[in-house]
Amino acid sequence: MKYVLGLALLAACALFGATENAQADIVILKSGGEVRGEVVNADEASPERFTIRLYSGGELEVDADQVARVERQRPLVEKYEQRRGELEDTVEAHWEMAQWCRQNRLRAQREFHLRRVIQLDPDHAGARRQLGYKFDQGAWKTEEEIERAKGKVKYKGRWRFPEDIKLDEQRRETERQRKAWYKTVGMWASWLDDHRAQQARTNILAIEDPLAVDALVRRLEGEDELAIRKIYAKALTNLATTDAIRAVVDYSIEDEDRDFREYCFDLIDTNKPEPAFEMYLAVLASGQSTNTEINRAAIGLKYLGNAAAIPALIDRLITVHRIKLGGGPAGSTTTTFGRSSNGSGGTGFGTGQPKYIKKEFTNGAVLDALRELTGEDFGFSVNAWQAWYAREKSRKRGPRLNPRRD
Known part of the structure; x- marks a missing residue:
């Protein structure tokens, strides 16, 4: 039997349909009710009426303008609806x-x-x-x-304390700004090769944000032209953060270009950044430093003019290094302490293998730094320097700095 569902009976039939065993489809009515069953003509493009076959038998027709939507159910849901009805x-x-x-x-x-x-x-x-x-x-x-x-709140699917969320957001924002500097510095770097070179130099040297350090270091690492390298080194010195100064200190010791090393030392001499002192001191004291690195660290300490470096300089006035003969670059050295495991001064590895010998070095730049800092000159006599330093300490006012220093 088929009949048209009138407005007066629509709500009652909708209620009845909701309590009957479910069918394949749910017809949602604009009035807020629903009818469950199989919509026979659901595939029609624009039906004037929906024909619904009820599970209990019979069919209903509902005017399309009374229907909000039709929800098609998958077979498993149909099975669930049938079970729920019972x-x-x-x-x-x-x-x-x-x-x-x-x-x-x-x-x-x-x-x-x-x-x-x-x-x-x-x-x-x-x-x-x-x-x-x-x-x-x-x-x-x-x-x-x-x-x-x-006291926690839910944040991106996890329960977290608000202060931890704030720290995470700050870290993300910091990283975003750091990455933005790569793009900005990169743009200015591209200007250094054209008519905008002076503007680029001005912009780079005017950077005040410490988050730009990584971008400047990256540019310095990939640059070969001395004039441009100097711009980056000066910008890093201006920022004066620990990471920025570490880069300048490292270049003053390790760079192969003598002119650039000297420029880095000039920056250290002019600005005397505090972080540089411990960095040079660490190179001076390291057992892994070559005598070349020790002498360059001494130059940096001389420019910084800090009397606290005097004991370390005295200690490194004369150093012993292992020199590898054969099997590698001639004259390459590393610092050594004590003797080899067999008690000899050198270690051989057989025919064709490199041989290591110990050699004593007097470090001229270390002596020069001591002269500059103290106004004294005991040459390479470590004992004389140590005796002088002990006398100065006994005065209870520490060693006197060279009064001739600027």
Whole structure:
């Protein structure tokens, strides 16, 4: 039997359809109700009416202008709707249904039945746990209730303290700005080869943001032209952060270009950045430093003019290094302490293998730094320098600096 659903009967039939065993489709009405069944003509482009075949038998026709939408159901949902229509409203029935929904990955339906279980039995532990509740301080609480009680908020799927979130956001913003400087410095670097060179130089030397250090160091590493390298080195010295000064100190010691090394020393001499002192001192004291590196570190310490370097300079006035003969660059050296494991002064590795010998070096730049800092000159006599320093310390005012220094 087929008949047209009139306005007066529409709400009643919609209510009836909602309680009947479910069909393949759900017809959502503009009035707020719904009718469940199989929409026979659902594939028509613009039907004037929807024909609905009910599970209980018979068909209904609903004017299209009374329908908000039609929701097509997949077979598994149809099966669920049929089971739900036969379900008793008990704890056991809803719990069993929730487990069936879990096996069939019907999440929303599973949650519906779990929540019905705890409505009927508030202390049902299984349903509580599956809904995410935890037994805390004598009561069942949701994760949200527990975490909010700790002062946490949910952020990107995780419960976190607001101060930690703020720190993370600050770190991300810092990294964003750091990366932005790569782009900006790169743009100015491209200007250095054309008519905008003076503007580029002005812009680079005017940088005041410490977050630009990495971009400047990267540019310096990849640059060969001396004039441009000097711009980057000066910009780093102007910033005067620890990382910026470390780059200038490293270049003053390690760079192969003598002119650029001397320029870096000029920057150190002019600006006397505080972080440079410990950096040069570390190179001077390191057992891995070559005598070349020791002498260059001494030059930096001389320019800094800090009397605290005097004991370390005295200690490194004469150093012993291992020199590799054969199997590598001639004259390459490393600092050594003590004797080799067999008690000899050198180590051979057989025919064709490199041989190491120990050699004593007097470090001229170290002596020059001592003369400059103290106004004294005991040559390379370590004992004489140590005796002088001991006398100066006994005066309880520390060693006197050279009064002739600027």
